[in-house]
Amino acid sequence: MRKAIGQGLDGAKRSFYWAWDHKIRVVVLALVLVLLAPQPVKTQFIDPCCAIMGAGLSSISSTLSNVIGGGLSGILSIERNIFDFERDIVWPQRLIDEAKGLVGSIQGIYAQIESVTQIAVNSATLASTQQLEQNLLSRDSAQIGQTGGYYTAVYGPVPGATSAPVEVRNVIDMTDAVAQAAMKRAIEIDHLATLELEAAERINRSIQRAAPGSAPIIEAQAAAWLIRANAYTQAATADLMRVRAIDLAGAAADVKSGAMYNSALGQQLIDLLKRQ
Amino acid sequence: MTIAFFLLFSWLMVTTKSRRQVVAVTLVGTVGAALIAPRPAMAQLSLTGAIQAVLDIVNGSIQAALDSINAVRSAISAFYQRLVWPVNLINQARAQITQMIGQYRQRMRDIFESDVGSATLAATGQLEAVMRNKQTSDFNAVTTYFRNAFGPIPADTAASPEDRAMTDMDDALALGSLKTLKASDAAVDLTLDAADQLEDAASEAAPGSAPFLTAAAVVASIQSQALTQKMLAAELRQEAARVAHGNSERKRLATNTNRLGDQIINLLKRN
Numbered sequence: 001m002r003k004a005i006g007q008g009l010d011g012a013k014r015s016f017y018w019a020w021d022h023k024i025r026v027v028v029l030a031l032v033l034v035l036l037a038p039q040p041v042k043t044q045f046i047d048p049c050c051a052i053m054g055a056g057l058s059s060i061s062s063t064l065s066n067v068i069g070g071g072l073s074g075i076l077s078i079e080r081n082i083f084d085f086e087r088d089i090v091w092p093q094r095l096i097d098e099a100k101g102l103v104g105s106i107q108g109i110y111a112q113i114e115s116v117t118q119i120a121v122n123s124a125t126l127a128s129t130q131q132l133e134q135n136l137l138s139r140d141s142a143q144i145g146q147t148g149g150y151y152t153a154v155y156g157p158v159p160g161a162t163s164a165p166v167e168v169r170n171v172i173d174m175t176d177a178v179a180q181a182a183m184k185r186a187i188e189i190d191h192l193a194t195l196e197l198e199a200a201e202r203i204n205r206s207i208q209r210a211a212p213g214s215a216p217i218i219e220a221q222a223a224a225w226l227i228r229a230n231a232y233t234q235a236a237t238a239d240l241m242r243v244r245a246i247d248l249a250g251a252a253a254d255v256k257s258g259a260m261y262n263s264a265l266g267q268q269l270i271d272l273l274k275r276q
Numbered sequence: 277m278t279i280a281f282f283l284l285f286s287w288l289m290v291t292t293k294s295r296r297q298v299v300a301v302t303l304v305g306t307v308g309a310a311l312i313a314p315r316p317a318m319a320q321l322s323l324t325g326a327i328q329a330v331l332d333i334v335n336g337s338i339q340a341a342l343d344s345i346n347a348v349r350s351a352i353s354a355f356y357q358r359l360v361w362p363v364n365l366i367n368q369a370r371a372q373i374t375q376m377i378g379q380y381r382q383r384m385r386d387i388f389e390s391d392v393g394s395a396t397l398a399a400t401g402q403l404e405a406v407m408r409n410k411q412t413s414d415f416n417a418v419t420t421y422f423r424n425a426f427g428p429i430p431a432d433t434a435a436s437p438e439d440r441a442m443t444d445m446d447d448a449l450a451l452g453s454l455k456t457l458k459a460s461d462a463a464v465d466l467t468l469d470a471a472d473q474l475e476d477a478a479s480e481a482a483p484g485s486a487p488f489l490t491a492a493a494v495v496a497s498i499q500s501q502a503l504t505q506k507m508l509a510a511e512l513r514q515e516a517a518r519v520a521h522g523n524s525e526r527k528r529l530a531t532n533t534n535r536l537g538d539q540i541i542n543l544l545k546r547n
Contacts, residue, residue, distance in 0.1 A: 028306070133452070179523065203498075
């Protein structure tokens, strides 16, 4: 035991002498040891910093749940209220589906109407009149080119220059022109009406696929088509009025030319009788 | 890591022989120690300040923002329910439609369906009945009754080809119009059915389903307009044929008058 203590004392003495001889190395080692030494850990119960942090976090938690949680739950309640209102009152799915179903049903009615309008109404019995009638009922504006020929075959040409006075020939030609134009317009209007019915069917199909937000866009397109259809109706009405106007003018022209012709014929007869 | 570094550094420091080696090991050691040394802890005073700052933000700007959002959403909700889609006005609109259906629909139907037939003879009564029955399956009967009332096309020995052609064309277009009108009458009834269905649906519609009905109604208007155009086209054909007929007679009259005048003058000249 005594020997061991003596050896320990000797070792310590040697270390002390070595350290005395190597002061710089010892200082450097001490410095590095200080740098590397781990920092002290703070205990939860004794250190005041942890208590402050605990109180702070608790305060933050309470504030978050009261201020942010309360505010968010208020917003959620209003949002739910708005959602319920929009779902039940503004855009109820059942009524939207019913409306779409009705659009299909209306389309069915118009398909029925269209099939009724396709039934042939031709009634002419002679070859020349059948040609003209077929042309007039063709609903094909590409056939307008043949209307003039078929018309002349039924109603005759404008008399030659030696067969009638120029005034009468003018009235005849003008009347024929307006009658032919009206017939051509009738073919055009029939063709346009067929295209409008086709477009209406397409628009109806797109309404059935639409959403409440897109239906007004389709409605706007339909409204544009309606305006267009109104314009074509106006054009047809205009041609009808033209036919009647020329008819009236023709009746007046007949009276005028009759009076002139009678007067000229009477004068010629008087001249002849005087000569005899 | 730190312990291993310190043990290695201590061993090197003890075992170095020269002063130069000591300096080198010292330099390397201090740089290494500076790199792996733990960072200093924060002071207690700055922690309290940070917590307070968080609380201030939550109680200040975040609470104010949430209050504002809440106020705006409440205003939007009230705006929707009181101004844009007030339930009482929606119900009022539906009730008005139902009331008007009751008030007008049957009354107008009764007016429209009152009998306007006026023929007194058997032949004309048949024609009148068939041309007003709104059927599209009896077009042959229209032709038969039409011929009974207005007579057939003259035989080729009884009239000139021009007269036969014109009367045939006149009859054809008149018959065509009568048949078209039978189809139009049928279409009118179907169109009225469509209008009734749309109005019924409108009486139960919601603001979100009404645009579908409006769009369908506009499309139905296009279709009605197309049918009106078909009727107008028939009228145009008929009017044009009437004018053409008159003009054709004018052509013949002009030619005949010219010929007659020449003949009279020639006769008088001979005497």
